[in-house]
Amino acid sequence: MPPQGLIVAVLAVAGLCSSFMFSLVVPIQARLPELLNASRDDTAWVVTATLLAAAVTTPIAGRLGDMYGKRRIVLVLLAVMVIGSVIAALSPGIIGIIVGRALQGAVVGVVPLGISILRDVLHGNRIDSAIALISATLGVGGALGLPISAVVADRADWHVLFWISAAMGTVVFVLVLLIVPVSVLRTGGRFxxxxxxxxxxxxxxxxxxxxxxxxxxxxxxxxxxxxxxxxxxxxxxxxxxxxxxxxLLDLRVAARRPVLLTNLASVAMGFALFSSQVSYPQMLELPLATGVGFGLSLLAASFVVMPSGLVMMVLSPLSGRMARAVGPRVLLVAGSVSLVLAYGFSLFWATEVWQLVVANILIGFGIGFGYAAMPMLIMRSVPPSETGASNGLNALSRSLGTSLAGAIVGAVLAALSQPFGDIQAPTAAAFQASFALGIGAAVVALVLALLIPTRSAEQHPSLPR
Missing domain, CATH: 4.10.860 (DNA Excision Repair, Uvrb; Chain A)
Structure with missing residues (x-):
């Protein structure tokens, strides 16, 4: 078997590749109607298709991984992403782009499957730190991928973005094929x-x-x-x-108190994360003359929000050690508190760029701790034969939270806006409302985290403590 550190590194790169798909088209999103000669309503499907495909594929891929081998399904998802990237790269019109983006969304299932692989192949004392690293890629990939996409979109033809994703997927496919061992733990039966x-x-x-x-x-x-x-x-x-x-999913396992509460907290945590990704970039990019914006370019704005991803990356090894010392429940509580502080800080101080940097650093702590804790809590509460499907369900819970945040926070910012020149600009009250929603979601996550039992009779006896 290859060195365990190398296996973790490859799965982490796969996770970065997966989360990068969500920020891939952000730099060209506003220009898509012009680039694709289509209405704004139609081009919205370029983002919606990825979201829907990711949400549907993730829990199903988890179950397939439990039954037919997790590495095999990871390879299938990566291959589907590469095919989607090539389709989008070669497509001059909107239909091909939407199809390609939907296929790219399937790769999100790689992260929960990668976490499940770690449980199968790593020594017990390395699992927590490795899980924390893989979980962090969900936030790191988006935060670091945004400036990369912005630079590429600014200096090259927009199709290059899809060629880059195809190349990334191909490299990761080869690395997984050569380095990640075949899963020997399988669940019998039929799909x-x-x-x-x-x-x-x-x-x-x-x-x-x-x-x-x-x-x-x-x-x-x-x-x-x-x-x-x-x-x-x-x-x-x-x-x-x-x-x-x-x-497909054993709902009796999913209904166990620690699993159910963790998944509900995941919805709230996903909402809190995506609230920041909807509100902060808009505030940074709005013209100064609006009275609430900072007039930054997309590239400059992406560097302001990037510290959250860097914090998540730095925290990942620390999170694993903390989980072994105090338990993942404490990490989830700490992450929720950090998110409350982040949005509370923004409610009172959001008039300088450095203040938004501070808020994003706090969000990095919150999501870094929270996202590291959730799969640990899940895997301490389900039998080994259910890890793929259960992690897929947890990833789906986070996706539900981000979807709700995108819809609700976006609707609030649109409703509380006013004309400014030829654009509708959200008002200060709109951003205050979005920060309040973020606090509300973080408080819900905190309450749910406090209700998760520290030691439960429901835990599977074979699971590591």
Whole structure:
């Protein structure tokens, strides 16, 4: 077997590649209508398609990894991302770009699968630090990838972004193939195709309504109908999962108190993270004349928010040691408190660029500790045969939080805006409201973290303490 440190490094690079997909098109997002000769409503699908594909693929890929080998499914997801990148790179029109971006979204399942691989192949005293590192890539990739994408988009043809992602995916595919060992722990039985279809249909309906609700209208028949239909499908899906012999997800395991509370805290933590990614860049890039903006370019703004990713990277080895010393629950509590402080600081001090840098550093601490703790809590509470699916469900919970933040915070900023020249600029009250939402989500995560039992009879006896 290759050195364990090398295995961790390869999986960390895979995680960075995965999270980079979300910031890949941010620098050209505003220019997409012009570049693709399409309406702004249509080009919004370039982002929405990735979000939907990631949410649907992640829990399903986790179950497939438990059954057929986690490394094998990681390789499949990376191959799908490369194919999507090439399709987008060769496409002059919007249809090809949307298809390519949807295929790119599938690679998000690499992170929870990578975390599950660590449990299978690492020695017990190295697992926590390695999990913290892989978890950190979810934030680090986006924070560091944004300035890279901005530089490329500014100095080269925008298609180069997709060629870069294709090259990254190819390199990571080869590294995983050569270095990551084959998973020997498998779950028997047959794959639950009906359960996968039901979960996909329910999630697509709900997330589509959430992501497009501000455009269609939150009270429109289409939005309300999709939400209602999606919830009905998910309820029926849950009923079916509890009664089938070989379910896609074992909901009885997911209902264990530590697992359920951790996943609910993940939704709140994801909301708190993405609230900052929606509000801070807008504030930094708005013209000075608006009275609330700083007039920075996208590249300069990305350097202001980048410290959060750097903090997450530095924290990852520390998080693992702290988890062994005090337990992952304490890390989740500390992360939630740091997020409360970050948004509380912004409520009172957000008139200088350095103040937003401070807030983003605090967010880096919050997400670094929180994202490191959540998979540790999950894996201490589920049997080894369920780690892929359970980590996939936890990743889905974070995705639900980010989706809700994108929709709700975006709607608040749009509603509390006023005309400025030829643009609609959010007011100071709009940003205050977005920071208040961030605090609210962080408080919810904190309360849920405090309710997670430190030691539970529900924990699987074979799990490391």
């Amino acid at each position: 639950d195709y009906l359960g996968a279809a039901g979960l996909a249909a329910g999630l697509l309906a709900v997330l589509l309504a959430v992501s497009r609700g501000s455009l269609w209208g939150w009270t429109s028949p289409l939005t309300l109908g999709l939400i209602a239909a999606g919830l009905v499908v998910l309820v029926v899906w849950g009923w079916y999962q509890l009664r089938t012999r070989e379910p």
